[in-house]
Amino acid sequence: MRDTLGVLLAGGAGERLFPLTRDRAKPAVPFAGQYRIIDITLSNCINSDLRHVYILTQYKALSLNRHIREGWGPVVANELGEFIEILPPMQRVSKSWYQGTADAVYQNIYSIGSEEPRYVLILSGDHIYKMNYGLMLQQHKDSGADVTLATLPIAPEDVSRFGVVEVSRTGEITGFVEKPKTTNIRSPFDPNVVDASMGIYIFNTDVLLPELIKDAEDPDSSHDFGNDILPKLLGRVKMCAYNFVDENKQCALYWRDVGTLDAYYEANMDVAGITPIFNLYDKSWPMRTRTYQHPPAKFVFGEPGRTGMAINSVVCAGSIISGSVVRNSVVSRDVRVNSYAEVDSSVVFSHVNIGRHCHIRRAIIDRDVHIPDGTVIGYDANEDKKNYFVSPSGLTVVTRDYSAYENPVSSEFRQPGSTT
Numbered sequence: 001m002r003d004t005l006g007v008l009l010a011g012g013a014g015e016r017l018f019p020l021t022r023d024r025a026k027p028a029v030p031f032a033g034q035y036r037i038i039d040i041t042l043s044n045c046i047n048s049d050l051r052h053v054y055i056l057t058q059y060k061a062l063s064l065n066r067h068i069r070e071g072w073g074p075v076v077a078n079e080l081g082e083f084i085e086i087l088p089p090m091q092r093v094s095k096s097w098y099q100g101t102a103d104a105v106y107q108n109i110y111s112i113g114s115e116e117p118r119y120v121l122i123l124s125g126d127h128i129y130k131m132n133y134g135l136m137l138q139q140h141k142d143s144g145a146d147v148t149l150a151t152l153p154i155a156p157e158d159v160s161r162f163g164v165v166e167v168s169r170t171g172e173i174t175g176f177v178e179k180p181k182t183t184n185i186r187s188p189f190d191p192n193v194v195d196a197s198m199g200i201y202i203f204n205t206d207v208l209l210p211e212l213i214k215d216a217e218d219p220d221s222s223h224d225f226g227n228d229i230l231p232k233l234l235g236r237v238k239m240c241a242y243n244f245v246d247e248n249k250q251c252a253l254y255w256r257d258v259g260t261l262d263a264y265y266e267a268n269m270d271v272a273g274i275t276p277i278f279n280l281y282d283k284s285w286p287m288r289t290r291t292y293q294h295p296p297a298k299f300v301f302g303e304p305g306r307t308g309m310a311i312n313s314v315v316c317a318g319s320i321i322s323g324s325v326v327r328n329s330v331v332s333r334d335v336r337v338n339s340y341a342e343v344d345s346s347v348v349f350s351h352v353n354i355g356r357h358c359h360i361r362r363a364i365i366d367r368d369v370h371i372p373d374g375t376v377i378g379y380d381a382n383e384d385k386k387n388y389f390v391s392p393s394g395l396t397v398v399t400r401d402y403s404a405y406e407n408p409v410s411s412e413f414r415q416p417g418s419t420t
Contacts, residue, residue, distance in 0.1 A: 001050045001134055004202075005117035007105055008045075010038055010125035011058030011089075011098055016260045019389050019399050020366065025057065027125035028064035029264070030349050030367075032271045032280060033316040033332045036067055037258060038125040039289045042084065046075060047247075047285055048133040050121065051082035054111060056104050058089055058097060071290025087111055093216075100223035106212040113209065120208050122201040122225065128267055128278060129198075129255040130247035130285055137202060139242050146207045146237035149173065149230070150200035152244040152255055153193035159183050161257070163197035163226040165241055173239040178226040195241060198255065201225065207237055247285050254278055261391045265364065268330045268347045272314050294318030294333050306339055316350075324354075332367075346378070363396040371398070 014026025021029065027038035038055075045053055057064060065086050076082035087108050089097055098104040105112070105122065112120060119140070121133055131150070140148040151165050159180055166175030169188045176197075177183060187195045211229055215221050221228045233239060248254045254277055258264040270276050280287055294317035299308040301323035310326040316333040323339035332350040337343055341358040349367040354360065358371055361378035365371070377384060378396050389397040 001048065001052075001137065003118040004050060004052070004121055004137060005112060005115050005119070005205075006045055006050050006053040006121045006123055006133075007108070007112065008038075008041060008053055008055045008123045008125050009101055009104055010055050010064065011061075011104060012126065013059045014126070014259065017258075017264060019397055020261070020264070020364065021060070022399070023060060023063075025059055025061050025064045026259070028061075028067060029258075030332060031128070031258070031264075032268060033314045033330050035287060035289045036064070037128070038064065038067075039071075039287060040128050040130075041123055041125050042072055043285075043287045044129075044131050044133065044247075045084075045123075046288060048131075050133055051076050051080075052115065052117070053084045054108065055084065055086050055125070056098070056108060057086055058104075061086075061088065067290050072288075075288060100227075101225045102212060102215055102221075102229050103223035105208075106216045106223070109209060109212060112205070117205055120203045120205050122199075122203070124199045126259060127199070127255065127257055129244075131200070131244065132247055133200075135245055136200070136242045140202045140240070143171065143240045144238060145202075145240040146204050147230070147233060147239045148202040148242050149239070150198040150244055151195040151241045152198055152253055153187060153190065154196045156183070156186075156192075156194050159194055159196070162194075163199075163230070165195045165197055167195050167241045171240050173234065173241055176226075176230050176234060178224075178231075197226065197230075198244060199226075201230075202242075207233075248277075248279060249282065250277055250279070252277070261364070261395055261397065262393050265347065265395055269328065269345065272312060272328055272330050274312055292317070292333060297321070301339065338373075344378075362394065363398060366397070366399045368400050369398055 010027040012026050014021035029037050031037050068086055072084045076084055094107050164177045164183050164185055165173055166185045168174050187193050215228055246253045256267050258267050297315045297319045299321045301308050306323040308321040308323050310321055313326050313329045315331045318334040319331050321337050324337040324341040327344045329343050329346045331348045334350050335348050335352045337354045338356045340356050341354050344361045346360050346363045348365045351368045352365050353370045355371055355373035357374045359376045363378045381390050381394050384390050384396045
């Protein structure tokens with residue numbers, strides 16, 4: 001991977017994850033308690049021995065930039081020429097913000113060229129999966145391809161969410177359609193599935209850069225890899241498909257686009273389960289993130305009706321479950337759940353205070369929220385809509401500016417370190 005440059009696209013606005021993306025970039029949204037979504041792709045990079053990575057940011061990137069700088073800068077060896085570097089929009093070759101995925105890469109064409117890579121690996125920062133990019137690069141070299149797309153099998157009814165790839169039995173790509181409503185294209189190896197693009201591409205640099213320049217000069221282009229670059233390259237260069245090899249080591253392939261609230265919620269519920277599909281405990285494929293200096297999680301009180309416990313849940317460092325019950329939930333770092341409260345099937349971000357006698361179910365609680373004593377969330381959607389954001393599926397999202405925020409918080413939180 002030494003002659004390969006990774007370009008990680010992390011500038012999307014993430015409208016479908018609103019309100020979690022109201023104040024942060026989509027790749028910066030917390031995942032599984034202690035991670036950010038972008039950590040999954042970056043962990044794949046490190047585990048694949050890819051040590052030259054540009055991260056292209058754009059919208060609301062402050063917390064993402066800080067997370068990368070403090071959490072991922074120390075992972076690579078700068079003295080060996082390794083880097084994980086943030087590239088914000090610089091308008092060096094354009095006076096506009098990024099107009100599409102291809103335009104984002106084009107606007108950083110000088111930075112890419114200065115590294116003189118032989119191959120450029122295009123990645124997305126908002127998917128959950130495990131993949132060894134080195135295996136994909138090896139196939140790219142062995143096949144003599146100019147472009148290689150990572151693909152995975154999907155059901156025909158899901159094609160409207162993906163780029164559909166038509167593949168010959170030799171592995172060469174003969175057709176590409178971006179997000180069609182329906183398609184008759186089927187995998188040559190399984191007529192019941194369709195080969196879909198994962199948004200992961202390897203380009204020979206001498207193919208990519210001229211094509212980006214040509215696309216930038218086309219006034220009719222949407223400047224997107226799926227809509228413009230890839231279809232226009234078909235028949236002109238050798239383009240091959242790489243069948244996704246899952247390092248998650250489960251029976252079914254695991255790849256999740258957590259771009260909607262429901263998909264994000266379900267992915268978090270999975271990691272909290274007894275036997276999660278996405279395995280965070282595989283020592284052969286570690287997941288890395290920024291570390292914080294918090295004390296261990298603590299569970300206190302064992303009185304009848306007032307026992308601190310967590311069942312089928314992830315509870316991160318610095319959290320105190322004080323005489324309360326947490327079930328089927330993900331609790332991030334530095335969270336306090338006070339006496340007689342119940343939290344069920346929920347995702348709780350960091351620095352959250354949950355007061356006494358609260359009952360919370362099927363909710364996402366954003367960071368720095370203080371929930372007053374006796375608050376009930378997730379049991380009456382009509383009532384929740386008066387104060388919180390409720391998704392069409394009935395998932396309640398609580399952010400810092402909801403109306404109850406100004407109410408006094410539990411006395412248990414006015415004393416740092418208190419467990420009463």
